[in-house]
Amino acid sequence: MGPILIVDDEFGIVEAMRDLLSDEGYRTAIALNGKEALERMAEERPCLVLLDYMMPVMNGPALLEAMERNPLLRDIPVVMMSASPPDYWKHLRCAAFLPKPFSLDGLLVVVRRFAQGAILQ
């Protein structure tokens, strides 16, 4: 089972999510923008991508598009995380949305759902 890839330009959030998910026994990988995320995915296919919307270099929707174009990445579940109003991102083809600020419990519910699904596949 691949790691959970956390993609967010805010280092504090990436680190906190990484540590909290590690505490729960999940393997994680991190990237600070969409471009870095593609590099990580080339190294190892993640079981789930937790994706921020607004990021420099390559933002969330751009990465989502790049993943959809790539047959190897197309079926990886993506959870979009954003503080912007749902109107901005509800049309995107994501497995789930996690409005910011979210709670640890909210995060774990989503992760359990999709990371568990990945194991079953």
Add this chain to the structure above:
Amino acid sequence: MTEGTPRVTERISTGIPGLDTVLHGGFRKARTYMLMGLPGSGKTIFANQVCFHHAKRHGGRVLYLTLLAESHTELVGNLASLSYFDPTLLPNAITYLSAFTVLEQGGLDALAELIRKETKNHQATLLVLDGLVAAEEVAPSQQAIKKFIHGLQVVTGLMGCTTLILTTGRGQGLRAEHTMVDGLLLLRQRMFGVRAVRELFVRKFRGSPYLLGKHSFDITQDGIIIYPRLESLAESGPPPGPPLDAKCAFGIPGMDAMLTGGVAQGSTTILLGPSGSGKTLLGLNFLAEGARRGERVHYFAFYDSPERMVAQAAGIGLDLKPLIDRGDFEVSFRPPTENLLDKLGVQLLDIIRTRGVRRLFLDGYDALRRAAVRQSRVSRFLAALVNECRMRGVTLLYSVESVSAFGPEVTFPMRGISMVAENVLFLRQAELDSRLRRFVTVLKLRNSPHDTSLRELCISTKGMEVTGAFTDVEAMMTGVPRSTTWSEPRRPGGGRQEP
């Protein structure tokens, strides 16, 4: 699809009287606050008070993590004498842990991991990190401590755990990490001459208004009590609707005639005069008249204890006991020693706002001045009090002692009199025919016609009486009047002075 609405910001009430008022409801849930103060400023009492309140009232779970080499047995032992301390909450609802060794051996990373895991294990909803200075000491750089604080904020934020970080700030003023947190509260002890005054100051509080400025506080058996500054609490703006026409009488016919019925309801009146001129008795008459008319009145005293005051009033035939027993005439007394102006402010607001008082007599201004460590505050404090009374239709009287008992000079002990009173009644004693005679005059009565003459104020066992004007003397205001029928000052005994 997992969709949700952003979480509504909940407030965590602090359990510290006055602080929720300053913070407009308490801490914001899942946010990180820093409490800064030198040793002895009350940080530990403050933090534990919040902890016990959180566990007891909110049913919350508290993790108290110390970074200092202090023993928890000692800490708990010191707290045991405070009324909020409840041993039954330990160790489940409130857990004390030491992170001293972890920090010493593993540095900030190990500390961050400990906090993360323990907060989760305890399902803590409130975390106190006591002694940040110890973490600063082991931090390899300023950057590292900033990163640690930031990481802590994110993690506890995700966990929904409100965090309180205690630090001395190392006495170096504001540091970078202090600006990162959601709120910064400072506890200070300041010296004014030989007096020490404790003050709380909210430097920042993200995402919410708060009361600006320095608020005094006390440390008592019940823990910390904060007295928000009256000026920051009092109502501002014009009174609702047109000014009130109703008059409040003194119940002394001559006096009420001078005032064409009394002073306006909701107005403020200064009783100015030297010691012994009858200010207190006049104020008590005013209150008694209100109580007789079924209004609730309050005597806010500094000089005379309630027993002495009742006896003094009885001496002039004013029987206050039935009015007090009935509950219409309230009396509160605080000796004019070391009062805190802000504490008096909180008491006065309570009287005005929650007790339904219609007439208030504050006896006197000099005690207020002594209570204020910063003299420049007194007139602002009074202006705020006056405005609050005006807005709520409470008629306020306060006594001001004039400096000189005799002599031509009459000085107001305060500036900007219009700001702090609409009406001024001047009371004085004058020597006339070898007798001390009291007189009263209306120096100012806003928006109302009034008698401008000087009238005699007689105080006897039958009560207070305002009688006719002095017709045959002038310069009464000086206290040493001259007869107008005889051109020279009267001699003792009333005889004619030899040329």
